[in-house]
Amino acid sequence: MRINSVCLHCGKELVGRSDKKFCDPQCKSAYQYQKEKQNPERFYNKVDNQLKLNRRLLKEYNKGGKVTIRAQVLLDLGFDPNFFTHYWKNQKGEVYLFVYEYGFLKRTEYGKEKFILVIWQDYMGVDIKRR
Numbered sequence: 001m002r003i004n005s006v007c008l009h010c011g012k013e014l015v016g017r018s019d020k021k022f023c024d025p026q027c028k029s030a031y032q033y034q035k036e037k038q039n040p041e042r043f044y045n046k047v048d049n050q051l052k053l054n055r056r057l058l059k060e061y062n063k064g065g066k067v068t069i070r071a072q073v074l075l076d077l078g079f080d081p082n083f084f085t086h087y088w089k090n091q092k093g094e095v096y097l098f099v100y101e102y103g104f105l106k107r108t109e110y111g112k113e114k115f116i117l118v119i120w121q122d123y124m125g126v127d128i129k130r131r
């Protein structure tokens with residue numbers, strides 16, 4: 001006879017597979033949310049690590065002032081375009097996303113996703129201060 005374990009979130013007795021830890025997906029996500037809340041450092045570190053990786057990759061592939069690269073090349077290496085520090089909009093209304101001093105713009109050319117890589121310029125900062 002095996003001793004039934006209880007749900008880690010609500011404490012209800014679990015039925016079925018012996019490796020189950022929660023009664024349902026709701027209990028599982030509630031438990032993980034609680035854990036995440038108790039440990040805000042983990043979230044900070046996750047974001048921080050992603051920003052560092054993004055910056056390293058943009059730096060590595062941006063040898064000149066302006067470089068076009070296939071998006072998949074960076075994505076394959078772990079680049080996540082949803083993590084950036086700030087943005088700059090040019091006069092054409094194109095929004096460059098920046099990870100510190102390295103920026104990128106998503107663009108589709110001939111059906112292929114590209115990133116245009118740029119480096120932060122002083123005049124971009126001047127522009128922000130004027131507003």
Ligand SMILES: [Zn+2]
Binds near residue numbers: 009011027
């Ligand atoms: Zn439960």
